Amino acid sequence: MAVKAKDSALIWSRDIKSEFQVQLDQTWDGYSQSPVIAGNLLLIDIGGGENKSLGAFDVNTGKTVWTCHTENHPTYSTPLKINSIGQKQIVFNADRLIVSISPSGEILWKYRWGRAYEGREFENKIANPVFISPDKIFVSAIFDIGSSLLQMKNDGSAITVNELWNTKVMQNHITTSVHVGKYIYGFDVTTLKCLEIKTAKITWAKRRLGRGSLIYADKKLIVLSERGTLILLKANHKKYEELCSYKVFDHRVWTPLSLANGLLFLRSSKELVCINLKK
Amino acid sequence: MKFMIFFVLSIFSILLIHCNERPLDVDQIIEKHIKVMGGEEILKHVSTLKLTGTFIWAGREHDLKCYIKSPNHYRMEFMNFRLMFDGDDLWRMPERKGAAPKKTDTSSLTWLEFATFFQINADIEGPLLGYKEKGHTVELLGKTEVDGEQYYELKIIRNNGLTEHWYIDCETYLVTIKSYTVVYENKGASFDSLTIKVYYSDYKPVDGLTFPHYNERTARIFHFAQIIEQVELNVPLDERLFSVTPQ
Numbered sequence: 308m309a310v311k312a313k314d315s316a317l318i319w320s321r322d323i324k325s326e327f328q329v330q331l332d333q334t335w336d337g338y339s340q341s342p343v344i345a346g347n348l349l350l351i352d353i354g355g356g357e358n359k360s361l362g363a364f365d366v367n368t369g370k371t372v373w374t375c376h377t378e379n380h381p382t383y384s385t386p387l388k389i390n391s392i393g394q395k396q397i398v399f400n401a402d403r404l405i406v407s408i409s410p411s412g413e414i415l416w417k418y419r420w421g422r423a424y425e426g427r428e429f430e431n432k433i434a435n436p437v438f439i440s441p442d443k444i445f446v447s448a449i450f451d452i453g454s455s456l457l458q459m460k461n462d463g464s465a466i467t468v469n470e471l472w473n474t475k476v477m478q479n480h481i482t483t484s485v486h487v488g489k490y491i492y493g494f495d496v497t498t499l500k501c502l503e504i505k506t507a508k509i510t511w512a513k514r515r516l517g518r519g520s521l522i523y524a525d526k527k528l529i530v531l532s533e534r535g536t537l538i539l540l541k542a543n544h545k546k547y548e549e550l551c552s553y554k555v556f557d558h559r560v561w562t563p564l565s566l567a568n569g570l571l572f573l574r575s576s577k578e579l580v581c582i583n584l585k586k
Numbered sequence: 587m588k589f590m591i592f593f594v595l596s597i598f599s600i601l602l603i604h605c606n607e608r609p610l611d612v613d614q615i616i617e618k619h620i621k622v623m624g625g626e627e628i629l630k631h632v633s634t635l636k637l638t639g640t641f642i643w644a645g646r647e648h649d650l651k652c653y654i655k656s657p658n659h660y661r662m663e664f665m666n667f668r669l670m671f672d673g674d675d676l677w678r679m680p681e682r683k684g685a686a687p688k689k690t691d692t693s694s695l696t697w698l699e700f701a702t703f704f705q706i707n708a709d710i711e712g713p714l715l716g717y718k719e720k721g722h723t724v725e726l727l728g729k730t731e732v733d734g735e736q737y738y739e740l741k742i743i744r745n746n747g748l749t750e751h752w753y754i755d756c757e758t759y760l761v762t763i764k765s766y767t768v769v770y771e772n773k774g775a776s777f778d779s780l781t782i783k784v785y786y787s788d789y790k791p792v793d794g795l796t797f798p799h800y801n802e803r804t805a806r807i808f809h810f811a812q813i814i815e816q817v818e819l820n821v822p823l824d825e826r827l828f829s830v831t832p833q
Binding site for chain 2: 449450451476480496497498500508509510511512514515517518533534558559560561
């Protein structure tokens with residue numbers, strides 16, 4: 308649905324699940340991706356069948372602009388909007404595929420990545436793809452799929468994608484890694500790690516946090532552990548360098564943290580907290 | 587001239603020392619490990635442990651109590667769980683008096699993993715001390731890098747067949763990681779085994795014994811952690827804690 312920011316009045320709504328006959332197995336917890344806006348388009352990993360896997364909707368009216376088929380069930384991953392190798396693209400970490408779509412709905416490239424696990428009908432992908440300028444995509448998933456670095460090439464007539472490496476030592480579970488310079492910082496399920504992009508080697512690992520989420524701002528990493536501790540780190544690839552920490556929640560936190568205009572928003576299973584970082 | 591002679595001699599001495607540095611063999615590593623753990627006498631002297639702390643499961647914290655009777659009894663209490671390993675089987679103890687303990691289902695991966703963790707950690711003395719006499723085999727696989735750190739990797743096959751890989755810190759000689767594989771008997775599952783890594787840290791001396799006050803177990807997406815706040819050595823433990831008859 309779309310609502311007015313001013314007073315939350317409804318502008319339009321669509322029932323994606325029933326309108327697109329989304330077939331789900333019982334292990335799916337529901338949509339938790341964030342829709343992405345590209346121009347006038349609102350992009351969603353629908354997960355429907357019959358040419359309805361991925362969709363674009365008019366952001367003003369909610370009307371369907373296009374849908375396309377990528378043989379996928381829905382994932383929890385948010386699409387990534389990029390402009391790379393001379394092409395505007397929306398990259399989806401879709402079920403068993405990484406797939407790139409043009410703003411007009413044309414499939415630009417597909418890369419088979421992931422597999423079914425433990426009898427599930429679909430892959431349990433949660434982390435978003437991460438763009439590494441100018442031409443690479445970092446993807447990560449749990450269940451021993453691990454992380455891969457993909458490189459895109461455009462020879463003018465076709466786009467090809469190569470996997471530069473795959474490693475099992477960085478498996479993003481509930482949140483997405485952060486790219487800073489030549490390194491990736493992220494949670495390998497329950498261990499915060501720094502990974503060198505060129506070699507896929509881990510330069511440091513910090514345990515005891517459990518799962519967590521992180522963002523990068525002002526040359527620092529802001530980390531929120533699943534046990535409710537907020538940690539400020541230097542983005543230092545040589546060592547884990549904690550500047551300060553504060554226990555915000557006493558209960559579980561699986562919602563990624565977000566920062567806007569100096570305000571840090573944190574949500575646990577019971578509370579929403581806003582911290583003013585400008586003060 | 588004096589400076590030149592001093593410089594050449596210094597370089598020669600450094601080279602000589604370096605050439606004489608032989609890599610440690612498995613028994614030398616074990617000897618150093620036993621020493622930092624408190625020594626043979628202490629390890630052999632500890633027969634029971636009572637641990638009090640916090641158990642962390644899926645990001646939630648719960649009070650924890652563990653009762654360990656070497657070499658193979660381990661009881662763990664958290665939430666409404668009272669789990670007891672008797673050396674062979676894992677039992678779920680009843681909350682109410684008079685009810686019978688229930689043997690856990692070995693086709694459940696969770697119980698299988700708990701049983702293996704208890705089996706390993708109930709052996710307070712550890713498999714390395716006198717490993718040959720105990721019938722275990724220990725092989726040094728060399729130095730291995732894990733997450734940017736160097737470890738001596740030992741492959742230990744216990745006399746009952748349980749195989750573990752221990753990663754011993756090259757500087758402190760403390761065990762940082764124990765890794766083992768449990769075989770999953772549920773034929774309906776899409777995999778038949780699971781490798782678990784247990785990370786140990788926060789080592790502190792307790793009455794002469796060096797004990798890890800933190801451990802976390804990970805495999806795929808599961809994650810359990812124990813923060814140990816109090817360690818009591820050789821406390822008398824009621825036999826009923828480990829009894830599988832109704833009480």
